[in-house]
Amino acid sequence: MxxxxxxxxxxxxxxxxxxxxxxxxxxxxxxxxxxxxxxxxxxxxxxxxxxxxxxxxxxxxxxxxxxxxxxxxxxxxxxxxxxxxPTCDVCINNDISKTASGWCLECEEAICTDCEKQHGCMKLTKNHKIIPIDNNKMPTSNLDSEQECNDHSRKLDFFCLKHSQPCCVTCIFEKHKRCQELKPLPEVEKGMTSFDSSFSNLEDRVEEIIESITGLLKEKQENKTRLKVQKNNIITEVQTIRRSINNHFDKVQQSLMEGLEKEEKTQNERIDICIEKLSAILKKVDKLSSKLEQAKQHKSEFQAFLAAFEWDKTIEKEEKAWISLQTDKISDSVDIQLDISPILMEFEKDLTEFGKIEVTYSPSKKLLIENPNQGQSLTSASSAIYKINLTNICSFQTPSGTSRETLITDIDMLDDGRIILADNSSNRRLILMSQEGELIKIIQINDICFGVAVIDKTTIATTLVKKKKIAIVDIDSSEVQRFISMSEECYGLSLAGETLVVSLDDPTFQFVNLSGKVVSSVWKADYADYCCVHNNKLYYATSSGDSVFEAKLNGDIVWKSYCQKYDFPDGITTDASGNVFVACKSSKRVLVFGKDGKESRVLLSKENGLNNPRAIHYKREMNILLVCNLSGQCFLYKVTN
Structure with missing residues (x-):
């Protein structure tokens, strides 16, 4: 040297x-x-x-x-x-030191401005999400742990569709040996309709709880104000009467006032307890809402996808707590009234009480969560259709009429379980049956009917094809209350809130309110006899094109899917999750499509007794699927997942 x-x-x-x-x-x-x-x-x-x-x-x-x-x-x-x-991790690998400007959530690396440009140009990384480095508040240890199995500390590589659970290789051997629906985790993620929409579902459910509780809290406060007003009104009424009689009534008046004060206090205490419980739930949900918002900003779709399963359980727990509280008597609205003694003005000597304080309870305007146990799946939107199981509850044949031929073209179910069917033959009738298949009554109609829709517990609507009218029928009296005239022959019928949606014999669906006013008209993508409306979406199937459509209420197509050639899909209905059930008359099958329309499977076939099925209805409140052959052979199934 x-x-x-x-x-x-x-x-x-x-x-x-x-x-x-x-x-x-x-x-x-x-x-x-x-x-x-x-x-x-x-x-x-x-x-x-x-x-x-x-x-x-x-x-x-x-x-x-x-x-x-x-x-x-x-x-x-x-x-x-x-x-x-922070320095750029990519540059450090090349023995260069540069200040990092961003953080790649997928690579979990800090990158500088120059590397970020290259990152966005490369095929493998161009879709990676990069956030400003100042926004990266999430500890790296937390991010790493969410991608590892909690039980085995190994990388999560697979997803079990049966259990809706990510798993590692060890999990498969220990817990999922018999599971047939294991898929690679990246494949499941890619199969999702949109993670944003799935994650948005969690946010919507949280927001729904917040809005519901906030609404009830407001109602409780208004109830307290109303109680005070009612109390003051009663006091005024009592004092007005009191002035018309002598001092003999001082004692009974005081007794009544004490009772009034006591009852108001008691009811206010009940309301305060309710408010306290509501506030506790709201506090938890608000906290969860903040977590979701933070995750939305600071996590990658993949990280949030994994974390969302725990949040889903937490949300479901709070949903159940909220539903449980609504069913409690403590959430009922309270009013107090005065029942003036009838002898007050005439029998002075016999008067022993000034009146009675009456408390009446009326249900609050509860904003019910449509499906509190839904546990919304964050996996592929279509994978849910493979978990649908049908259990036959009952099968029955509709009674014959004056005509030898029976042509059942539509079916619906009332909230009490009674079934209404439209007979499109010359019998000119609606048939009311029990769930057990027993005839309750025949409602004669003066024209051939086609579609039927339940409006409430005593009223139904049916389309009269040749007369170009919708008949509003009272079930109890079997009488037509009124008619709604249409511009064309009318066929399939569906109820959306307070609006009837009818398929006309031209390329339109028409939305008509119950008073008969046309709200709007929507163009069909192809000719369709039947339609169904759920969650602000319009569903219909076209026999000529073997196609199934989901559209917005303005007619814009959301998705289009296909049956097999010559299936001739006709009747259509949906469950609460948005899965679409279609009756195919020619192939003698019932198909179910996932809510994204990407996948379908056969639920029922001719082996189950189907022969030219057209009428189909899903009773969402009971999870019951009704299918009826044109000849009147009907099948009821309990739907489970």
């Missing part, structure tokens, strides 16, 4: 150290001072090199230089950690 070489190597090492801080601005605090210190030290080394003439001089000076250099490096390392300015 010669003198010149030793000095040169040491200067190169210090120069590299200086380069580490080449990007630091003048005012960058401790790093700026460190940079200057290294430069000064290097300059001093260059001066010293001119004085070291021999190898012996170098050997004597070298240990001191090494100690000084190591000290500098240690100081610089501590300064680098103290500044907490």
């Amino acid at each position: 010669n003198t010149a070489t030793g000095i040169s190597d040491l200067k190169i090492a210090l120069s590299s150290t200086t380069q580490m801080f080449s990007y630091v601005d003048k005012d960058d605090g401790p790093r700026s001072y460190a940079k200057r210190f290294v430069v000064i030290f290097t300059d001093g080394l260059m001066v010293a090199s001119s004085e070291l003439k021999t190898q012996a001089d170098l050997l004597l000076s070298f240990p001191k230089m090494i100690v000084a250099t190591v000290g500098i490096v240690q100081i610089l390392t501590k300064l680098n950690m103290a500044t907490s300015i």
